[in-house]
Amino acid sequence: MSETLIAVEKLDKLFGARWALHGVTFTIGHGEIVALVGPNGAGKTTLLRTIGTLARPTAGHVWIGKIPVSEHPNAARGALGFVGHQTFMYDDLTAQENLHFYARLYDLPNASARVRAVAERTGIAHRLNDLARTLSRGLQQRLTLARMLLHQPAVLLLDEPYTGLDKVAADLLDHIMLEAKSEGRAVLFSTHDLERGLAVCDRAIIMKAGKVAHDLPRAAWRDLAGFMEIYARVLEANP
Amino acid sequence: MTFLRQMFAIVHKDLAAEFRTKENLSAMIVFALIVLVVFNFAFELQGVDLGALGAGILWVAFTFSGILGLGRSFAAERDKGSLEGVLLSPVDRGAVFLGKAISNFIFITAMEAVTLPLFALLNNTAFAWFPLIPYILLGTVGFAAMGTLLSAIAASTKMREVMLPILLFPVSVPLLMAAVKLTSAALQARAFDQVANWFSILLAYDVIFVVVAFWVFEYVVEE
Numbered sequence: 001m002s003e004t005l006i007a008v009e010k011l012d013k014l015f016g017a018r019w020a021l022h023g024v025t026f027t028i029g030h031g032e033i034v035a036l037v038g039p040n041g042a043g044k045t046t047l048l049r050t051i052g053t054l055a056r057p058t059a060g061h062v063w064i065g066k067i068p069v070s071e072h073p074n075a076a077r078g079a080l081g082f083v084g085h086q087t088f089m090y091d092d093l094t095a096q097e098n099l100h101f102y103a104r105l106y107d108l109p110n111a112s113a114r115v116r117a118v119a120e121r122t123g124i125a126h127r128l129n130d131l132a133r134t135l136s137r138g139l140q141q142r143l144t145l146a147r148m149l150l151h152q153p154a155v156l157l158l159d160e161p162y163t164g165l166d167k168v169a170a171d172l173l174d175h176i177m178l179e180a181k182s183e184g185r186a187v188l189f190s191t192h193d194l195e196r197g198l199a200v201c202d203r204a205i206i207m208k209a210g211k212v213a214h215d216l217p218r219a220a221w222r223d224l225a226g227f228m229e230i231y232a233r234v235l236e237a238n239p
Numbered sequence: 240m241t242f243l244r245q246m247f248a249i250v251h252k253d254l255a256a257e258f259r260t261k262e263n264l265s266a267m268i269v270f271a272l273i274v275l276v277v278f279n280f281a282f283e284l285q286g287v288d289l290g291a292l293g294a295g296i297l298w299v300a301f302t303f304s305g306i307l308g309l310g311r312s313f314a315a316e317r318d319k320g321s322l323e324g325v326l327l328s329p330v331d332r333g334a335v336f337l338g339k340a341i342s343n344f345i346f347i348t349a350m351e352a353v354t355l356p357l358f359a360l361l362n363n364t365a366f367a368w369f370p371l372i373p374y375i376l377l378g379t380v381g382f383a384a385m386g387t388l389l390s391a392i393a394a395s396t397k398m399r400e401v402m403l404p405i406l407l408f409p410v411s412v413p414l415l416m417a418a419v420k421l422t423s424a425a426l427q428a429r430a431f432d433q434v435a436n437w438f439s440i441l442l443a444y445d446v447i448f449v450v451v452a453f454w455v456f457e458y459v460v461e462e
Contacts, residue, residue, distance in 0.1 A: 052327060053326075053327065054323055054326060055461075056461060074329040074330070074331070075329070077327060077328060078329040080327065082327050084320060085320070086323070087319055087320070088319065088320050088321050088324025088327070089321060090252065090256055090319070090321050091318075091319060092256040092259050093252065093255060093259075101248060101251075101252045102324065102328065104244060104245065104248035105248055105325065105329075105330050106328055106329065107241050107245065107329075
């Protein structure tokens with residue numbers, strides 16, 4: 001197996017009396033794309049947010065490469081790119097100002113060149129001078145992808161990234177993930193769009209009630225119907 | 240140096256957004272001016288002891304108007320999840336707090352800079368700007384620091400507009416008392432010796448508010 005880029009060990013997250021995550025353990029290597037699937041409330045978003053340092057785990061550990069996240073969160077953040085449910089953009093700033101702002105937070109050298117490069121990569125270079133609030137949902141999602149790529153992170157975490165994307169933008173996202181794979185980065189994304197998600201991933205982790213119910217390599221299913229069969233069996237099984 | 244660069248990136252972002260829309264600052268200034276005009280008509284301040292009433296009126300205008308701006312400070316960050324974008328970056332949480340507090344200080348000071356001359360104009364009086372200005376600025380430092388912290392707390396609640404004043408006013412009472420006493424002394428041109436204790440209290444609260452808010456901020460903004 002390739003060297004580990006994301007290691008999650010016995011991760012617990014408690015919200016009140018409910019386990020949002022319970023004993024979650026897995027690793028993801030360099031150049032791996034892993035899809036997180038499962039019903040609503042399975043813990044996918046909480047897992048991504050915890051790995052992404054947005055939520056503190058109740059117990060357990062996360063490493064990004066060799067960095068223990070709980071001990072060196074800022075070092076880990078520098079290696080993480082995150083796309084969540086929201087755009088993280090400021091409506092009253094232009095797309096370019098938004099990207100420059102994040103470039104300054106990441107303390108990037110050659111910020112202007114990086115902004116230009118990611119804007120061209122995500123197809124928003126022609127709208128850089130427009131206010132973020134004037135961009136369509138799809139363009140805002142492209143801007144979000146540009147922000148994620150700005151600091152060339154080793155690990156990409158994406159929570160429902162296909163939401164609101166048209167086919168062209170979804171294809172672009174697939175391309176970005178495959179390019180990241182070819183560059184040796186690790187990609188972990190959650191999705192309900194199984195057809196698209198399964199087409200691009202190397203592994204699928206099925207989550208159920210805050211636990212990893214199944215961790216399937218790509219070879220374990222032949223097509224979408226085959227995966228759905230396994231998925232249904234896993235969801236129907238008692239915990 | 241990275242800490243300062245990141246802190247000023249946040250200040251620059253806030254100023255850029257505000258100068259584009261001018262929503263926050265204009266609302267704060269209009270509110271402060273309304274307070275001044277209403278009090279002016281209510282008390283017919285010309286000819287009355289400015290020191291007795293003026294300081295209170297000024298700080299009512301500053302604090303209520305300041306609350307308006309502070310309330311929007313983190314609400315805007317939460318609306319599109321931008322605060323999470325900032326928190327995902329390798330930025331010291333202290334830099335985020337100081338950046339937001341400096342932005343808020345600048346906005347409140349800008350509102351005060353418009354309010355104060357109008358106060359002088361309405362009362363047809365000239366007063367010594369020193370030590371009045373330093374007193375007001377010192378009061379604003381503590382108010383902006385604690386207001387920034389509590390604004391971050393209030394923004395994550397459902398009743399954030401109501402929550403901020405409920406949280407901020409009780410905590411700020413000692414600071415506001417000291418600020419009013421000092422402002423009153425400055426308006427009456429009283430000697431510093433007479434209000435030295437209040438000056439010490441104001442300074443102490445400034446330091447406490449800034450330090451406590453700086454250290455606590457991380458736990459306020461993270462899940």
